[in-house]
Amino acid sequence: MSSDNQILEDFTSSEYKYGFETLIENDSAPKGINEDIVRFISAKKEEPEWMLEWRLKAYRHWITLEEPEWANVHHPKIDFQDIIYYSAPKKKPELASLDEVDPDLLETFKKLGISLEEQKRLSGVAVDAVIDSVSVKTTFTKTLGKLGIIFCSFSEAVREHPELIKKYLGSVVPMTDNYYAALNSAVFSDGSFCYIPKGVRCPMELSTYFRINASGTGQFERTLIVAEDESYVSYLEGCTAPSRDENQLHAAVVEIYAEAKAEVKYSTVQNWYPGDKNGVGGVYNFVTKRGLCKGDYSKISWTQVETGSAITWKYPSCILKGDYSVGEFYSVAVTNNYQQADTGTKMIHLGKNTKSTIISKGISAGKSQNSYRGLVKIHKRAGNARNFSQCDSLLMGDTCGAHTFPYIEIDNSTAKVEHEATTSKIGEDQIFYCNQRGIDTENAIALIVNGYAKEVLNKLPMEFAVEAQKLLALTLEGSVG
Amino acid sequence: MLSIKNLHAEIEGQQILKGINLEVKAGEVHAIMGPNGSGKSTLASVLAGREEYEVTEGEVTFLGKDILDLAPEDRAHEGLFLAFQYPVEIPGVSSNNFLRTALNQTREYKGLEPLDAVNFLKLMKEKMALVEIDQKLINRSLNEGFSGGEKKRNEIFQMAVLEPKLSILDETDSGLDIDALRIVANGVNKLKSPDNATILVTHYQRLLDHIVPDFVHVLYNGQIVKSGDKSLALELEDKGYDWIKEEVDATIS
Numbered sequence: 001m002s003s004d005n006q007i008l009e010d011f012t013s014s015e016y017k018y019g020f021e022t023l024i025e026n027d028s029a030p031k032g033i034n035e036d037i038v039r040f041i042s043a044k045k046e047e048p049e050w051m052l053e054w055r056l057k058a059y060r061h062w063i064t065l066e067e068p069e070w071a072n073v074h075h076p077k078i079d080f081q082d083i084i085y086y087s088a089p090k091k092k093p094e095l096a097s098l099d100e101v102d103p104d105l106l107e108t109f110k111k112l113g114i115s116l117e118e119q120k121r122l123s124g125v126a127v128d129a130v131i132d133s134v135s136v137k138t139t140f141t142k143t144l145g146k147l148g149i150i151f152c153s154f155s156e157a158v159r160e161h162p163e164l165i166k167k168y169l170g171s172v173v174p175m176t177d178n179y180y181a182a183l184n185s186a187v188f189s190d191g192s193f194c195y196i197p198k199g200v201r202c203p204m205e206l207s208t209y210f211r212i213n214a215s216g217t218g219q220f221e222r223t224l225i226v227a228e229d230e231s232y233v234s235y236l237e238g239c240t241a242p243s244r245d246e247n248q249l250h251a252a253v254v255e256i257y258a259e260a261k262a263e264v265k266y267s268t269v270q271n272w273y274p275g276d277k278n279g280v281g282g283v284y285n286f287v288t289k290r291g292l293c294k295g296d297y298s299k300i301s302w303t304q305v306e307t308g309s310a311i312t313w314k315y316p317s318c319i320l321k322g323d324y325s326v327g328e329f330y331s332v333a334v335t336n337n338y339q340q341a342d343t344g345t346k347m348i349h350l351g352k353n354t355k356s357t358i359i360s361k362g363i364s365a366g367k368s369q370n371s372y373r374g375l376v377k378i379h380k381r382a383g384n385a386r387n388f389s390q391c392d393s394l395l396m397g398d399t400c401g402a403h404t405f406p407y408i409e410i411d412n413s414t415a416k417v418e419h420e421a422t423t424s425k426i427g428e429d430q431i432f433y434c435n436q437r438g439i440d441t442e443n444a445i446a447l448i449v450n451g452y453a454k455e456v457l458n459k460l461p462m463e464f465a466v467e468a469q470k471l472l473a474l475t476l477e478g479s480v481g
Numbered sequence: 482m483l484s485i486k487n488l489h490a491e492i493e494g495q496q497i498l499k500g501i502n503l504e505v506k507a508g509e510v511h512a513i514m515g516p517n518g519s520g521k522s523t524l525a526s527v528l529a530g531r532e533e534y535e536v537t538e539g540e541v542t543f544l545g546k547d548i549l550d551l552a553p554e555d556r557a558h559e560g561l562f563l564a565f566q567y568p569v570e571i572p573g574v575s576s577n578n579f580l581r582t583a584l585n586q587t588r589e590y591k592g593l594e595p596l597d598a599v600n601f602l603k604l605m606k607e608k609m610a611l612v613e614i615d616q617k618l619i620n621r622s623l624n625e626g627f628s629g630g631e632k633k634r635n636e637i638f639q640m641a642v643l644e645p646k647l648s649i650l651d652e653t654d655s656g657l658d659i660d661a662l663r664i665v666a667n668g669v670n671k672l673k674s675p676d677n678a679t680i681l682v683t684h685y686q687r688l689l690d691h692i693v694p695d696f697v698h699v700l701y702n703g704q705i706v707k708s709g710d711k712s713l714a715l716e717l718e719d720k721g722y723d724w725i726k727e728e729v730d731a732t733i734s
Contacts, residue, residue, distance in 0.1 A: 438557035443582060452573050
């Protein structure tokens with residue numbers, strides 16, 4: 001038996017493969033946070049006065065808040081004065097084509113297998129490449145523009161579409177929502193803005209790749225997606241980050257606003273640096289993601305594959321306000337070595353006949369801790385609301401942990417809420433069975449894990465699903481044999 | 482093809498195999514019978530390379546190679562196949578995906594190019610017809626929710642696809658009704674050739690009505706205590722195992 005444990009241990013102690021650093025000159029703020037830093041960021045981004053005021057208001061609220069401690073994660077206290085809140089690649093003149101993008105930067109994307117040119121040419125995915133807080137290049141803007149779709153960096157949106165930003169910024173995640181959302185609101189560096197006009201079906205997957213790239217840099221992204229009546233958009237977010245010794249803080253906010261009969265699919269593959277196999281370094285990922293199904297028959301769907309970060313604190317949620325609106329959450333969260341993840345969702349049923357589905361698949365290996373935390377709330381006005389939740393945990397070895405914290409609050413007797421949960425272990429029997437057919441242990445684990453996560457992986461757009469499968473195998477890969 | 486010499490093996494300090502000797506040549510079918518707890522399944526597991534078992538003495542050569550130092554997957558690559566007594570369920574993984582991974586890793590081991598999707602599906606179709614297995618079963622998650630009979634048929638199907646040199650069928654007849662038994666046996670018979678060999682590990686004679694063995698060995702207390710032809714199996718069916726036990730115990734005392 002002990003030799004099997006050894007296999008699992010070898011297997012789960014692989015090194016992070018994306019550990020490299022691109023040498024791009026930075027233009028950074030000094031460490032720490034105060035009103036001057038907030039002003040510095042706003043000035044750097046040449047923002048209008050109203051935007052600065054909004055940030056300052058958020059900052060003033062943030063300093064009154066306490067860091068939350070309820071999550072099932074443990075880390076040394078974060079020194080918020082020891083973080084750089086703004087870092088941008090050195091300003092270049094306006095770029096007319098990808099050829100003008102910093103070659104080092106393009107090289108970085110290539111190492112990750114994310115070639116903008118490839119993506120542009122082959123897959124028709126419009127990519128808004130965000131590296132260290134500033135959008136480098138937004139592609140396909142013109143094609144989308146013809147349909148009236150706006151897809152641009154957040155800074156550009158603040159300049160070009162102030163009326164939309166003023167209307168929707170903070171409408172789903174108010175600046176006062178929680179500690180990290182308030183911090184983000186004060187110092188957010190950049191992000192993406194997406195607007196789909198009434199009746200328009202976005203013809204391509206919209207995509208953003210995030211990447212932390214400067215030592216000690218905080219990354220505070222802000223994404224806002226607005227889908228008008230009867231529109232549709234599928235949005236992809238993916239990221240990998242280079243190796244780092246000190247912990248980095250990432251506190252993003254994503255807001256989705258869906259009007260009547262609008263549908264938004266938001267898919268994430270998250271692969272921030274998880275720390276080394278001894279638990280040193282890694283990204284702290286404290287994210288607030290929320291969608292508002294404002295209109296009747298609207299639908300918001302979150303799909304996430306979480307493999308990275310030392311600590312993940314993330315609950316993509318849906319507020320089902322419109323009658324007959326639908327919220328979905330499909331998640332695979334993998335933790336290895338000393339990673340900790342506390343993730344899940346909130347489905348808040350306010351409208352009548354609203355429906356939500358939660359499928360959560362946790363995979364824990366090494367000495368990691370993986371928690372599912374989810375809330376299903378049926379408001380008293382929400383007649384005939386329905387929820388189905390399924391939370392599965394898969395354990396590899398016997399030094400990791402899986403936890404499930406489901407909260408269900410029902411104030412309407414017509415509600416139908418189902419909750420299923422399972423915990424299983426990758427069996428030595430399963431691995432041996434694969435071995436006996438000629439499949440080595442590494443491939444066997446990849447096969448078993450991908451099979452386990454299939455329900456969720458199937459929800460991802462095709463090209464993303466392939467990438468996610470590889471990532472799952474890679475995350476759990478080790479030096480077997 | 483397979484040569485087992487003085488094989489001793491134990492699990493968690495308990496000795497199960499106590500000096501097995503067996504020679505299997507290409508084209509032969511051997512049946513290994515014996516009462517419960519005699520070490521039949523242990524022998525199958527040790528040959529396949531299950532880690533819990535420790536070989537303490539003896540040697541096993543397969544096609545001229547010492548296989549005891551080979552990893553289980555490499556034994557499989559060399560052409561050794563074990564049909565499991567209790568086939569394992571792997572949720573979310575289709576037989577297609579599973580077998581393609583297995584087949585292509587074996588081809589890689591042999592220095593062959595992986596089989597492309599078209600040729601793989603062609604191979605699957607051909608083998609499905611051969612062992613009379615339903616496409617629906619192949620499309621489902623591997624063994625998940627399969628009946629006992631379906632699991633065993635799926636084992637034989639995998640055997641057909643992987644085309645091993647030596648197949649060890651561990652209690653493949655257990656839990657099968659008479660129709661399923663016939664179908665499974667038909668599959669095994671069809672796959673028989675002068676180039677491959679089969680070891681049937683079984684408790685009962687009835688499988689041997691359908692798959693006729695060239696040799697029958699009785700395993701008792703970790704050793705092969707009696708060998709003969711198919712008539713030995715019939716004798717066992719008739720008289721049970723007690724007379725063999727008595728014979729052996731008498732010799733010892």
